[in-house]
Amino acid sequence: MTVTLADVAARAQVSPATVSRVLNGNYPVAATTRERVLRAVDDLDYVLNGPASALAAATSDLVGILVNDIADPFFGIMASAIQSEVSGPGGRAGGERLAVVCNTGGSPERELTYLTLLQRQRAAAVVLTGGAVENPPHLAAVSAKLRRLEEAGTKVVLCGRPPAPDTSAIALTFDNRGGGQELTEHLIGLGHRRLGYIAGPEERTTTRHRLEGHRAALAGHGIAEDPRWTVHGRYDRRSGYEATLELFRRDPSLTAVVAANDSVAIGACAALRESGRRIPEDVSVAGFDDLPFSVDAVPSLTTVRLPLSEAGARAGRIAMGREEAPPGGIATARGELMVRGSSGVPRS
Numbered sequence: 001m002t003v004t005l006a007d008v009a010a011r012a013q014v015s016p017a018t019v020s021r022v023l024n025g026n027y028p029v030a031a032t033t034r035e036r037v038l039r040a041v042d043d044l045d046y047v048l049n050g051p052a053s054a055l056a057a058a059t060s061d062l063v064g065i066l067v068n069d070i071a072d073p074f075f076g077i078m079a080s081a082i083q084s085e086v087s088g089p090g091g092r093a094g095g096e097r098l099a100v101v102c103n104t105g106g107s108p109e110r111e112l113t114y115l116t117l118l119q120r121q122r123a124a125a126v127v128l129t130g131g132a133v134e135n136p137p138h139l140a141a142v143s144a145k146l147r148r149l150e151e152a153g154t155k156v157v158l159c160g161r162p163p164a165p166d167t168s169a170i171a172l173t174f175d176n177r178g179g180g181q182e183l184t185e186h187l188i189g190l191g192h193r194r195l196g197y198i199a200g201p202e203e204r205t206t207t208r209h210r211l212e213g214h215r216a217a218l219a220g221h222g223i224a225e226d227p228r229w230t231v232h233g234r235y236d237r238r239s240g241y242e243a244t245l246e247l248f249r250r251d252p253s254l255t256a257v258v259a260a261n262d263s264v265a266i267g268a269c270a271a272l273r274e275s276g277r278r279i280p281e282d283v284s285v286a287g288f289d290d291l292p293f294s295v296d297a298v299p300s301l302t303t304v305r306l307p308l309s310e311a312g313a314r315a316g317r318i319a320m321g322r323e324e325a326p327p328g329g330i331a332t333a334r335g336e337l338m339v340r341g342s343s344g345v346p347r348s
Helices: 005-012 016-024 031-044 073-087 108-120 136-151 176-190 205-220 237-250 262-274 292-296 308-320
Strands: 062-067 098-103 125-129 155-159 170-174 195-199 230-232 256-259 284-286 303-305 330-333 336-338
Touching: 005 016, 005 031, 016 031, 016 108, 031 108, 031 136, 062 073, 062 108, 073 098, 073 125, 073 308, 098 108, 108 125, 108 136, 125 308, 136 155, 155 308, 170 308, 176 195, 176 205, 176 256, 176 284, 176 303, 176 336, 195 205, 195 237, 230 237, 237 256, 237 262, 256 262, 262 284, 262 292
Parallel strands: 062 098, 062 125, 125 155, 155 170, 170 330, 195 230, 195 256, 256 284
Antiparallel strands: 303 336
16 A cells, blocks of 8 residues: 555644655755654655655665765865765766765755655665764664665665664774773873864764874873863864954963864864964864865974865765675774974973
8 A cells, every 4th residue: 555645744743745745855844743743744654655666776876975065165075075085086987886975964854854755766875974972762763764775775885973873874983982081181191181172073983083083091090170271162173263362261281282173173273263372383283084175284294184085985885785794794994193383382
């Protein structure tokens, strides 16, 4: 028996037009309404059973790539590498599949909406990039959605993202804890004992793992962490600028700033320069990721290099079935400490 849009609308107690808006993903719909509609879609298997039954087991040529922020080079580099493996360097011409980049804007609700749309389109593969939102209901909903995609024949690959519980998704992760620890140990080795830390959004796994590495380095050297030394913000330049001003308002004696990523570090450098502090003579600054602009910053940025392009390319090959999954379905890539001009011995 074919499930229709009207059946989903009746189950969710909304109009068919509202169901259409949710599934199209480009119209504002209240979060509670969207959740009801997506739950009804899952309960009724509308995505799987709506079209003709003869196509029920088929997949399309579509490959979905989910990113938090396509304007962030961290995601742009991975997405570009994935897309090249999926569709070829010039787009679809000569490629095997059509890769579509889905920009969630960091919204958990939009992430679920895109997954539903890709399920509806019978995507051949889905690649989710970047850290996950550490919200138990959302994590459970994403895992359930990924299982449905897998049951429908869609290959699921996670790139730079922790494994998804209760799924067969292949996870290519980064050692954010280890990189965070090595970065802070480098600064401690130079003699720094008063280190400010600009963390990313509190709900992100990447934020927690990098901060855990930083704290492990402090603890390993017997340095008591002052709560004033940590500020959370977004993964962007403006956040780094504002957080640095806040850190030095709280404690002007800080000798180093460790940033959640390179964009945040660039904002930190701008705030320090505007306040009359020299880098690294007065304050050392370190970032994370080694984005392309890091080496051209003045001074060049000490950071942790992650193999973003390599991980993206591998995720694309696995999604296309041209490379075997790693043993156990999980592989972790370590970062490489890049010591440059923004870090030095602390002032006397």
